[in-house]
Amino acid sequence: MQATNILLLLFGLGVLAFYLGRGRSLAIAAPLGGIRKLHSLPSYYGMHTAFWCALPSLILLALWMIFDDPVINSMVIGAAAAEIAPSDTASYNLLLNKIGNLADGVLPRAGQTGPLLAAADHMVSLRQISRWSLTLLALVFSAAGLVLGLSRVASGFRARPAVEKVMQNLLLACACLAIFTTLGIVLSVLFESIQFFRSVPVTDFVFGLDWSPQTAIREDQVGSSGSFGAVPLFVGTLLVSAVAMLVAVPVGLMSAIYLAEYASKRIRTFAKPALEVLAGIPTVVYGFFAALTVAPYLRDLGSSFGLTVSSESALAAGGVMGIMIIPFISSLADDVITAVPQSMRDGSLAMGATHSETVRRVVIPAALPGIVGGIMLAVSRAIGETMIVVMAAGLAAKLTANPLDSVTTVTVQIVTLLTGDQEFDSPKTLAAFALGLMLFVVTLLLNIFALHIVKKYREQYE
Amino acid sequence: MNKSADNLSKIKRSLTRRNRAEARFQWCGRVAIFIGLAAVAVLFVDIIGKGHGAFQATYIKLNVSYDQDLLGIENLSDPEQLMMGNWDAVPKVALREKFTDVSGRRDKRRLNGLLSNGAGFDLKDRLLANPQLLNTTESIWLLADDDIDTYYKSWLDGEAYAARLSDKQVVWIDQLHEQGLIRLQLNTNLFTRGDSREPEQAGIRGAVMGSLLTLVLTLILSFPIGVSAAIYLEEFAPKNKWTDFIEVNINNLAAVPSIIFGLLGLAIFINFFHVPRSVPIVGGLVLTLMTLPTIIITSRAAIKSVPPSIREAALGMGASKYQMVLHHVLPLALPGMLTGAIIGMAQALGETAPLLMIGMVAFIVDVPGSFTDPATVLPVQIFLWADSPERAFIEKTSAAIMVLLTFLIIMNTSAVWLRKRLERRW
Numbered sequence: 001m002q003a004t005n006i007l008l009l010l011f012g013l014g015v016l017a018f019y020l021g022r023g024r025s026l027a028i029a030a031p032l033g034g035i036r037k038l039h040s041l042p043s044y045y046g047m048h049t050a051f052w053c054a055l056p057s058l059i060l061l062a063l064w065m066i067f068d069d070p071v072i073n074s075m076v077i078g079a080a081a082a083e084i085a086p087s088d089t090a091s092y093n094l095l096l097n098k099i100g101n102l103a104d105g106v107l108p109r110a111g112q113t114g115p116l117l118a119a120a121d122h123m124v125s126l127r128q129i130s131r132w133s134l135t136l137l138a139l140v141f142s143a144a145g146l147v148l149g150l151s152r153v154a155s156g157f158r159a160r161p162a163v164e165k166v167m168q169n170l171l172l173a174c175a176c177l178a179i180f181t182t183l184g185i186v187l188s189v190l191f192e193s194i195q196f197f198r199s200v201p202v203t204d205f206v207f208g209l210d211w212s213p214q215t216a217i218r219e220d221q222v223g224s225s226g227s228f229g230a231v232p233l234f235v236g237t238l239l240v241s242a243v244a245m246l247v248a249v250p251v252g253l254m255s256a257i258y259l260a261e262y263a264s265k266r267i268r269t270f271a272k273p274a275l276e277v278l279a280g281i282p283t284v285v286y287g288f289f290a291a292l293t294v295a296p297y298l299r300d301l302g303s304s305f306g307l308t309v310s311s312e313s314a315l316a317a318g319g320v321m322g323i324m325i326i327p328f329i330s331s332l333a334d335d336v337i338t339a340v341p342q343s344m345r346d347g348s349l350a351m352g353a354t355h356s357e358t359v360r361r362v363v364i365p366a367a368l369p370g371i372v373g374g375i376m377l378a379v380s381r382a383i384g385e386t387m388i389v390v391m392a393a394g395l396a397a398k399l400t401a402n403p404l405d406s407v408t409t410v411t412v413q414i415v416t417l418l419t420g421d422q423e424f425d426s427p428k429t430l431a432a433f434a435l436g437l438m439l440f441v442v443t444l445l446l447n448i449f450a451l452h453i454v455k456k457y458r459e460q461y462e
Numbered sequence: 463m464n465k466s467a468d469n470l471s472k473i474k475r476s477l478t479r480r481n482r483a484e485a486r487f488q489w490c491g492r493v494a495i496f497i498g499l500a501a502v503a504v505l506f507v508d509i510i511g512k513g514h515g516a517f518q519a520t521y522i523k524l525n526v527s528y529d530q531d532l533l534g535i536e537n538l539s540d541p542e543q544l545m546m547g548n549w550d551a552v553p554k555v556a557l558r559e560k561f562t563d564v565s566g567r568r569d570k571r572r573l574n575g576l577l578s579n580g581a582g583f584d585l586k587d588r589l590l591a592n593p594q595l596l597n598t599t600e601s602i603w604l605l606a607d608d609d610i611d612t613y614y615k616s617w618l619d620g621e622a623y624a625a626r627l628s629d630k631q632v633v634w635i636d637q638l639h640e641q642g643l644i645r646l647q648l649n650t651n652l653f654t655r656g657d658s659r660e661p662e663q664a665g666i667r668g669a670v671m672g673s674l675l676t677l678v679l680t681l682i683l684s685f686p687i688g689v690s691a692a693i694y695l696e697e698f699a700p701k702n703k704w705t706d707f708i709e710v711n712i713n714n715l716a717a718v719p720s721i722i723f724g725l726l727g728l729a730i731f732i733n734f735f736h737v738p739r740s741v742p743i744v745g746g747l748v749l750t751l752m753t754l755p756t757i758i759i760t761s762r763a764a765i766k767s768v769p770p771s772i773r774e775a776a777l778g779m780g781a782s783k784y785q786m787v788l789h790h791v792l793p794l795a796l797p798g799m800l801t802g803a804i805i806g807m808a809q810a811l812g813e814t815a816p817l818l819m820i821g822m823v824a825f826i827v828d829v830p831g832s833f834t835d836p837a838t839v840l841p842v843q844i845f846l847w848a849d850s851p852e853r854a855f856i857e858k859t860s861a862a863i864m865v866l867l868t869f870l871i872i873m874n875t876s877a878v879w880l881r882k883r884l885e886r887r888w
Contacts, residue, residue, distance in 0.1 A: 066735065174694065175690070175708050177687060178708055179708060184730050185722055188729030250494065251498060255491065255498055258490075258492065263495075271498075280808065284842075288863060326498050384720070385719070386814075436722060440719075440722050
C-alpha cells in the first residue's frame with residue numbers, strides 16, 4: 001500500500017479511536033452518575049485514545065520511509081552476483097541507478113544481462129515485502145495502541161493532563177523545526193564544502209583571483225585545470241550591491257523621512273502602500289525588467305554619450321535591485337523615525353530650529369542605530385538576491401570595479417553551477433555549495449548584527 | 463543700537479538661508495517619493511505595454527479538406543493509423559490551394575511557414591472531436607506562426623517588424639489581410655496549454671497548475687506547523703536559553719537568502735531522502751521551510767494582540783491553559799494568522815531561485831495533475847521564457863508576468879480586506 005494511503009488509513013483509525021474512547025468514557029460514567037464523575041471531559045478520553053492509536057504508527061511510518069530505501073539498496077547490492085558487484089562509489093551509484101530504473105520499469109528489460117535483471121527482480125520483491133510489512137506493522141501498532149488506549153479509560157484517569165502533555169510536545173516539535181532547518185542548511189552546505197575544500201585549498205578559493213569552474217573529463221583535455229578563485233565573484237557581488245545601495249538608501253531614507261515628518265495624512269495613506277507594491281513584486285519580474293528594458297536603455301544611453309556600456313552591466317542589475325530594496329529601507333526607516341519620542345522634536349523646535357534642522361540634527365541621530373540596522377539588513381538582502389542578477393548580470397567572472405562593465409555574482413554562479421544535470425562529486429558542483437556557505441555565513445553575520453542593533457535601539461526608547 | 467540692528471540683519475539673512483535649506487530638504491523628500499512611485503508606474507506600464515498583445519493571436523482562415531487519402535487514414539478509432547497519419551499535409555495543401563502561383567521548394571517552405579507547426583495537430587484534435595468531418599471540406603481559422611504573429615501585430619500598430627520574414631511572406635500577408643482572411647483572435651492557447659518550444663503554442667496552464675499544487679502543499683504544511691510554533695513560543699515557552707535559541711533561529715531564517723533554501727532542498731531532500739526532482743512535493747517542502755518564519759512571526763504578532771484580559775477571564779472560569787488557548791485566544795487571533803498565511807503564500811508564489819536548485823526548471827510540456835508529476839511553476843516559467851531567444855516569447859513572458867501579478871494582487875488585497883474585515887481592535 002502507498003504511504004499516502006496508509007496515512008489516510010491511520011487518520012481514519014484515529015477518528016474511529018476518538019469516538020470509541022469517548023463512547024467508552026461515557027459508558028463508564030453512566031452507571032457512576034454522569035460525566036461529572038470522570039476526571040476529564042469525555043472528548044479528552046477520546047483524544048487520548050486517538051493519540052495512542054495514531055501516533056506510534058505515524059512515527060513508525062516516518063522512520064520506515066526514511067530508512068527503507070537505503071536498507072533495500074544495500075541488501076540488493078549485497079546480494080548481487082559477483083560479476084556486477086561495484087568497485088567504487090561512482091560505479092556503486094551507477095549500478096544502483098540502473099537496477100532502480102529496471103525495477104521501476106523505466107529502462108526496458110530487453111538487452112540487459114542476467115545478473116542485473118536478477119538484482120532488479122530482487123529489488124522489486126524486497127520493495128513489495130517492505131510495503132506489505134509496513135502496512136501490517138502499522139495496522140498492528142494502531143490496533144495495539146487502540147486497545148491500550150481504551151483499556152486506560154477509567155473514571156479516575158487524568159486524561160486532560162495526558163493529552164495536554166502530548167500536545168505541548170507536538171507544539172515544541174513544531175517550534176524546533178526552525179532549529180532543524182538551520183541545522184539542515186549548515187550541515188548540507190558544510191559537508192559539501194568540506195568535500196570541495198579537499199580538492200581545492202581554502203586559501204585558493206578565498207584569495208584566488210581567477211574563476212573558471214571547468215573540470216576535465218579527460219586528463220589531457222585543453223584547459224582542464226579548473227580554477228576556483230572566488231575573489232572576482234565577491235567583487236562582482238559587492239559592486240552590484242553597492243550600486244543597489246546607492247539607489248535604495250537615499251531614495252528609501254528620504255521618502256521615509258518625508259512620509260514620517262512632512263506628508264499629510266492623505267499623501268501618506270496613498271504613497272505608503274504604493275511604495276510597498278514594489279516589495280510585493282516577485283524578483284523574477286524585476287529580472288525581466290532589468291534584462292529587457294533597463295539594460296538595453298542604459299546601453300543605448302551610454303553609446304549616445306560615447307560610452308561603452310555592457311548589455312549585462314552591473315549598473316542595470318544593481319539599479320533595478322536598488323528599486324526593489326527601496327520599500328524595504330523606507331518601511332524600516334519609517335518605523336524607527338516614528339519611534340523617536342515626540343518630546344525630542346518638540347525640544348528642538350522650541351529652541352528655534354527649523355523642521356529640517358530638527359530632522360537632520362535630532363531625529364536622524366536618535367534613529368541612527370535603527371537606520372543602520374535596517375541598511376545592513378538591506379545589504380544582506382542585496383547580496384543574497386538571485387533572480388535579478390541571474391537574468392541581468394553576466395556569467396563571465398571579471399575583476400573590475402567599473403559599474404558599466406559586466407560582472408558576475410556569487411548567486412549567479414551557484415545557479416549556473418547547479419542547474420541542469422550534475423554529478424555530486426565533481427568540484428564544479430561542490431564549488432556551488434562552498435559559495436553557498438560563504439553566502440550563508442556573510443548574510444548570517446550581517447543579520448545577527450543588524451537584528452542586535454535594531455533590538456537594542458528599540459529597548460532604548462521603550 | 464547699531465550692533466543689534468547688525469545682528470538682526472545677520473539673523474534675517476541666515477533665516478532666509480535656513481528656510482531655503484528647509485525647502486530644499488522637503489523637495490528632496492518629494493523627489494524621493496516621486497522616484498519610488500515612478501518606478502512602480504514605469505514597471506507596470508512597461509510590462510503591460512509589452513504583454514497585452516499576447517492575449518490575442520493571429521489566425522489565418524483557410525479551406526481545409528480532411529481528405530482520407532491525403533491523411534492516409536481510414537479508421538479514426540485506430541490509434542496506430544492516427545499516429546502515422548500525415549496531419550501536416552492538410553494545412554499545407556490548404557495553403558497551396560490558396561496561393562496557387564507559388565512554386566519552387568524555398569517558396570513552398572516559406573508558404574508553409576505562415577502557419578504554426580502545430581496547425582496539423584489542431585486539425586487532428588478537431589477531426590477526432592467531430593469524426594463526421596472526414597472527407598469533407600470546411601473553412602476554418604488556423605493558428606499562424608509566431609513570426610507572422612509578431613509581424614502582423616506590429617504592422618497593425620503601424621511599425622512593421624519584418625526582420626524575420628521574407629518579402630514574399632509580407633506580400634502574402636497583405637493579400638490575406640485585404641481578403642479579410644487574417645485576423646487577431648483571443649489567444650486561448652495561452653491559458654489551456656503547457657509549455658512549448660513554439661511561442662505561438664506555448665501556454666501557462668502547466669505552470670499555473672504546478673504553482674497551484676506546490677502552493678497547496680506549502681499551505682497544508684506551513685500553516686499548521688507555523689501556528690503551532692507561534693502558539694508554543696507565545697503561550698507556553700519557558701523563558702530560557704533554548705527558547706531564545708529558537709527565536710534567534712526563526713528571526714535569522716526569515717532573512718536567509720532564498721537560494722540557500724534551494725541548496726538545502728537539493729542536498730537534503732533530493733540527495734539524501736531521494737525525493738524525485740522537479741515534482742511539486744519537493745517544491746512544496748522547500749517553500750514550506752522558507753515561508754515558515756514569516757508565518758510564525760505574523761502569527762505571534764496576532765497572538766500578542768489578543769488582550770490579556772481574555773486569557774485571565776478564561777483561566778478565572780477554570781479553563782486549563784490549553785482550553786484557554788484553543789477556545790479563546792486562537793479564534794481571536796485567527797484573522798491575523800490567516801492574513802500572515804496569505805502574505806506568506808504570496809511570497810512563496812513569487813519565489814523562483816530555490817526552485818531552480820531543485821530542478822523545477824525543466825522543460826515540461828504536460829500539464830501536471832498530481833503532486834508527483836514533474837512540474838514547473840509560474841515564476842520559473844517566466845524565467846525560462848525570458849531566456850528564450852524567440853522575439854515572440856517577450857510578449858508571452860510579459861503576459862505570464864501579468865497573470866502572476868494579478869494573482870499576487872488578488873492575494874494581497876484579500877489579505878488587507880480580511881484584516882480590515884475581521885481584525886478586532888481592543
